[in-house]
Amino acid sequence: MELCAPHGGFASEYSPVLRVPLYSVEHITAEHIVKHQKRQQKRIDSFRPDDRLTHDQRAELEDFRRSGFDRGHMAPDADSWDEESEYDTFVLSNMVPQAPDNNRELHAHIEGxxxxxAKREGSIYVFTGPVFQGDTSYLHRRVAVPSGIFKLIYDPKRHAAAAYLENNVNGPQGQTYKVISSVELTQLTGIDFLPGIKNLGMLDLPVPRESNHFVRHSTKPNHFFGF
Structure with a gap:
């Protein structure tokens, strides 16, 4: 199912069987980033089920309670540029069960x-979603828990793309990642994220660090490059 954020911040390809997005995609511009920086407001949490979906199709807040997993944004709230676009990101159809160590540390550094x-290049497209390998577990037999998380970046100016691939686990393995091509990501997920775009170069992705954050977060700075 295709779901679009009401205020245009992102769109999601959603699975009512897994009850998670297969990916959320954003067009992030330097203008959006500057607007977010100028807001200088604390995040306002407004987690909620997606009322565009039936109970059988969607995740509920109760599915995540005492599960040991975070409600992990795919399109991050920190990519929003006003209160409306931030509110849109907190719908559960934009979230997957994410290991806290990964979500609050390495994944946050990658987002930064x-x-x-985006601020440097002016305009990029970003796809973020789950990877399912091996036996899949479920929260309350309803919401699929991914084995990994990907973030694919496409830079049209450079005609190049590449993806971060992370382990969705706690501990040191949740702080590891590798960089793969868009072709490798398609082979892994079965999704062609950039149909019709041929002969892509391999995009040089920045190393994620805590210092990448525009606003300092209380997270541990250490992670390891690897997978």
Whole structure:
């Protein structure tokens, strides 16, 4: 199912069977990043089920309670540029069960690195979603828990793309990642994210660090490059 954020911040390809997005895609511009920086407001959490979906199709807040997993944004709230676009990101159809160590540390550093890239390049497209390998577990037998998380960046100016691939686990393995091509990501997920775009170069992605954040977060700075 295709779901579009009401205020245009992102769109999601959603699975009512897995009850998670297969990906959320954003067009991030330098203008958006500057607007977010100028807001200087604390994040306002407004987690909620997607009322465009039936109970059988969607995740509920109860599915995540005491599960040990975060409600992990695919299109991040920190990519929003006003209150309306931020509110849109907190719908559960934009979230997957994410290991806290990964979500709050490495994944947050990757998000920050991508925002810096968008500000530098002026305009990029970003796809973020789950990877399912091996036996899939479910929260309350309803919401699929991914084995990994990807973030694919396409830079039209450079005609190049590449993806971060992370482990969705706690501990040191949740702080590891590797960079793969868009072709490799398609082979892994079965999704052609950039149909019709041929002969893509391999995009040079920045190393994610805590210092990539525009606003300092209380997270541990250490992670390891690898997978």
């Amino acid at each position: 690195a991508v925002r810096h890239m």
